[in-house]
Amino acid sequence: MKKLLLLIASILVTAPAAAQSYRDRLPEDEVIYFLLPDRFENGDVKNDKGGIKGDRLKHGFDPTHKGFFHGGDLKGLTKRLDYIQSLGATAIWLAPVFKNKPVQGAPGQESAGYHGYWVTDFTTVDPHLGTEADFKALVDAAHSRGLKVYMDIIANHTADVISYTECPTGGCVYRSRADYPYQRRTHDGAEINSGFDGDSVQTPENFAKLTDPNFAYSVTVPKAESKVKVPAWLNDPIYYHNRGDTTYWNESATMGDFVGLDDLMTENPRVIEGMIDIYGAWIDRFGVDGFRVDTARHVNPEFWQAFVPAMLARAKAKGIPNFHIFGEIGGIGLEPGKLAMHTRVDGFPAVIDFAFRQAAIDALGGKDGTNKLWELFFQDPLYEGGADKARIQPTFISNHDNGRFAYYLRKALPNASDDEVLARVRLGHALLLTMRGVPTIYSGDEQGFTGDGWDQDAREDMFPSKVAIYNDNRLLGTSATTAQSNFDTGHPLYGLISKLSKLRQSNPALRRGRQLVRNYSDTPGLFAASRIDDASGQEILLVLNSSTKPLQANVELSSKSTRLESLLGDCPSMVRAPGSAAFSLPPLDFALCVVK
Numbered sequence: 023m024k025k026l027l028l029l030i031a032s033i034l035v036t037a038p039a040a041a042q043s044y045r046d047r048l049p050e051d052e053v054i055y056f057l058l059p060d061r062f063e064n065g066d067v068k069n070d071k072g073g074i075k076g077d078r079l080k081h082g083f084d085p086t087h088k089g090f091f092h093g094g095d096l097k098g099l100t101k102r103l104d105y106i107q108s109l110g111a112t113a114i115w116l117a118p119v120f121k122n123k124p125v126q127g128a129p130g131q132e133s134a135g136y137h138g139y140w141v142t143d144f145t146t147v148d149p150h151l152g153t154e155a156d157f158k159a160l161v162d163a164a165h166s167r168g169l170k171v172y173m174d175i176i177a178n179h180t181a182d183v184i185s186y187t188e189c190p191t192g193g194c195v196y197r198s199r200a201d202y203p204y205q206r207r208t209h210d211g212a213e214i215n216s217g218f219d220g221d222s223v224q225t226p227e228n229f230a231k232l233t234d235p236n237f238a239y240s241v242t243v244p245k246a247e248s249k250v251k252v253p254a255w256l257n258d259p260i261y262y263h264n265r266g267d268t269t270y271w272n273e274s275a276t277m278g279d280f281v282g283l284d285d286l287m288t289e290n291p292r293v294i295e296g297m298i299d300i301y302g303a304w305i306d307r308f309g310v311d312g313f314r315v316d317t318a319r320h321v322n323p324e325f326w327q328a329f330v331p332a333m334l335a336r337a338k339a340k341g342i343p344n345f346h347i348f349g350e351i352g353g354i355g356l357e358p359g360k361l362a363m364h365t366r367v368d369g370f371p372a373v374i375d376f377a378f379r380q381a382a383i384d385a386l387g388g389k390d391g392t393n394k395l396w397e398l399f400f401q402d403p404l405y406e407g408g409a410d411k412a413r414i415q416p417t418f419i420s421n422h423d424n425g426r427f428a429y430y431l432r433k434a435l436p437n438a439s440d441d442e443v444l445a446r447v448r449l450g451h452a453l454l455l456t457m458r459g460v461p462t463i464y465s466g467d468e469q470g471f472t473g474d475g476w477d478q479d480a481r482e483d484m485f486p487s488k489v490a491i492y493n494d495n496r497l498l499g500t501s502a503t504t505a506q507s508n509f510d511t512g513h514p515l516y517g518l519i520s521k522l523s524k525l526r527q528s529n530p531a532l533r534r535g536r537q538l539v540r541n542y543s544d545t546p547g548l549f550a551a552s553r554i555d556d557a558s559g560q561e562i563l564l565v566l567n568s569s570t571k572p573l574q575a576n577v578e579l580s581s582k583s584t585r586l587e588s589l590l591g592d593c594p595s596m597v598r599a600p601g602s603a604a605f606s607l608p609p610l611d612f613a614l615c616v617v618k
Contacts (some may be wrong), residue, residue: 049346055111057465060136065097072150080123089133096152110523113170123181140181142578144251170311178317179283186239194266197238221289233261266311318349326368331505348372362404378417387434392549417459426473445610454523469508470498566612
């Protein structure tokens with residue numbers, strides 16, 4: 023009877039993730055596909071200008087400029103769900119869909135809110151992207167296929183509406199709490215915020231005494247924008263830090279404005295309550311499956327300690343037991359310990375694994391050894407809950423902020439051929455889709471997009487682009503350019519990602535298995551690691567060669583191992599001796615093997 027139950031359990035856990043109830047899948051069961059709706063597919067040209075009259079500085083639409091709206095929308099994304107699912111993705115993370123300030127920036131430096139991070143109305147969909155009905159149709163269509171939908175959310179800031187009299191054109195230097203206390207007498211003897219005990223006393227009674235927002239700068243709000251934010255409480259400057267621009271470090275990291283974006287005073291209980299109401303409503307209304315949290319390290323820990331449990335509870339009440347919430351810890355995220363700190367102090371179940379991306383760039387960039395990967399994985403026990411929790415940290419090699427993997431490979435190896443860069447990108451995806459963590463594919467990587475850098479230079483259109491600096495890029499694995507539609511399911515990278523994704527879905531060791539690094543090198547060459555599912559006993563071994571020379575190497579295994587079966591690449595059929603297998607790998611190649 024016990025053997026029968028174990029067999030049934032093994033069959034259930036081995037079934038392809040998309041065939042199971044999508045609600046039952048754990049975060050580590052997913053393969054995430056990340057996209058910016060504006061840059062993915064245009065399903066309705068009538069909403070390109072968001073219903074706003076005037077020129078591009080009013081409506082924000084200019085498909086020839088990398089920093090303006092290009093026309094992609096929710097209808098377009100819904101029409102491309104087949105493409106995403108065939109790639110092997112099981113969850114879609116889309117950049118914020120909330121209504122944004124269409125255009126902001128100093129004269130001559132304007133750009134648009136196509137990316138979604140300049141929110142004015144947190145309760146509805148930006149008209150450039152469609153309607154709430156379009157968003158519901160997307161979520162429903164995704165769920166009918168077993169695809170999850172993750173929203174990108176922001177609690178750190180809103181769009182730039184508040185300005186300061188002392189620096190009307192922006193660029194206000196950060197003014198600290200020590201130099202400009204909340205409670206003090208001004209030069210004319212007036213007393214402001216009398217009795218306020220500071221932002222560390224985070225009670226409604228204390229914050230009720232904070233009545234004057236002019237503690238560091240003289241706050242002004244343009245009359246035309248005095249009621250532009252929704253919910254209405256967001257229009258009151260008292261709920262913002264109002265201390266000038268962040269330096270991204272020290273106190274200003276959580277209290278300064280991001281290039282003028284209005285930084286919310288997330289220490290205030292009213293702000294905490296308001297944000298819980300806002301994002302809880304999106305769970306209630308649409309049944310979304312997770313949140314990626316933008317600029318998470320720039321918000322005080324106490325906010326997340328209240329917000330995260332509230333979202334998990336809201337999701338559970340909605341019948342979503344495995345709600346995946348993960349924070350973006352940018353800037354300091356190259357160090358695993360600093361990433362892990364936010365799971366221990368802030369209470370995030372997961373954070374985006376920036377350290378994985380850097381280790382992959384270092385290990386596959388042609389100069390460093392694969393020991394960079396070992397150094398990363400060695401620190402997994404630092405996460406709250408230990409090394410097992412590393413399995414739910416989303417991993418990536420490319421994204422919209424930091425640029426594409428291929429760009430950094432070309433930067434590290436300026437004389438490398440396109441074939442060599444393509445081979446290294448293949449190794450990057452092999453790592454991403456077989457190692458611990460939740461692999462996250464950035465749209466366009468599967469079509470060989472390379473980018474010109476970070477931010478706007480890595481946000482190419484999937485539909486035919488009119489941006490000259492995108493269209494002159496040399497893509498990998500294809501003769502196409504971004505001037506064409508790039509949804510080619512025959513692209514070699516699309517094919518590789520699809521194979522690896524499906525292997526991940528059908529093999530529990532690749533999703534839920536503990537990870538054991540077998541071999542690594544201080545120079546380019548061998549890296550080997552096993553994923554072992556203790557429930558079924560399944561072991562899958564990745565062996566890769568990061569060198570441009572053929573590799574002959576022995577890989578350590580369990581002494582009980584007797585043979586290997588190939589999933590991808592060439593695996594030796596028999597072990598060399600108890601505890602060892604001999605591998606021969608071509609330059610810049612890998613093998614994925616089942617260990618018996």
